[in-house]
Amino acid sequence: MAVQTELNIAEILHESGAVRFRYARILASDGARWIRHGLFVEYGQDGTVVSEGHYLNDKENGPWRDYHLNGKLASEGRYLEGREVGIWRFWNAEGVAEESTNYGS
Template identity: 50%
Template sequence: MSDLNIAMIPYQSGATRFEYSRYLSQDGTKWVRHGLFRAFHENGALASEGNYENGVENGLWRDFHENGQVAAEGNYLYGIEKGKWKYWDESGA
């Protein structure tokens, strides 16, 4: 694996939309997500957080409503949803 670097992808407004670590594939043709991934609502609130391992989701992932309440939580095992996922509305119920 090549050295990791941080990608920060903005909304048109300039606010951060995505922030994640990545490395360049061995053949140099594509970027591969690896490590912490975060997506943000345009208001700056965290929208999603989880980890990638060599380009696929792995481990605990959480999605959030714009008000900061958890919207969904579950696990991935190398790109496949595993176990029971939980979901909440904006009030936390």
Template identity: 60%
Template sequence: MQDLHIAEISYESGAVHFRYSRVLSEDGTRWIRQGLFVEYSESGVVLAEGSYLNGKEEGSWCSFHENGQKASEGLYTDGKEEGTWHFWNSTGQPEESVIYRGGEEVGKK
């Protein structure tokens, strides 16, 4: 099993923009995202969170507005949107949901 390393990418101000875990590729030439991923606003608000599996988005992902209200929620499979994704405006009111199959939009609710 490979060791997970935590990576942080910062804004110019020094505040953390992205924090995620990663592993070194088998040939040692590149880093591959693996596990938890979090994106922050410059003020420290969580803007997105989810997980990676072998460098691709996998499982449940959520994004948030700057005010902390949930903006979207859905699933990824092998790096592609899958199933029904729900969306909300910045005041928390639901917006139209979108249905995906293999990363392609196939309908709305």
């Protein structure tokens, strides 16, 4: 689908002007739209990382982490072509492990 190899970095802002999303993207082969491809990071209003992972041809792919507002890890798992796979682990805001979910392969 994607043919352009040069990455472009996109930033989408909160109303305050702070960066909300920053991600790598490439132009689709038809030249009509951008495709998320590479590192993706979501930020809170205060600049802390809320979520981070990677995209491959506009689908989540590889390790992914979400964080509580206090910066502690909330969840961690893997995506494969936009689907959650394997074991996903979850923690509460104090950092105590909660349930895990196995999404299989």
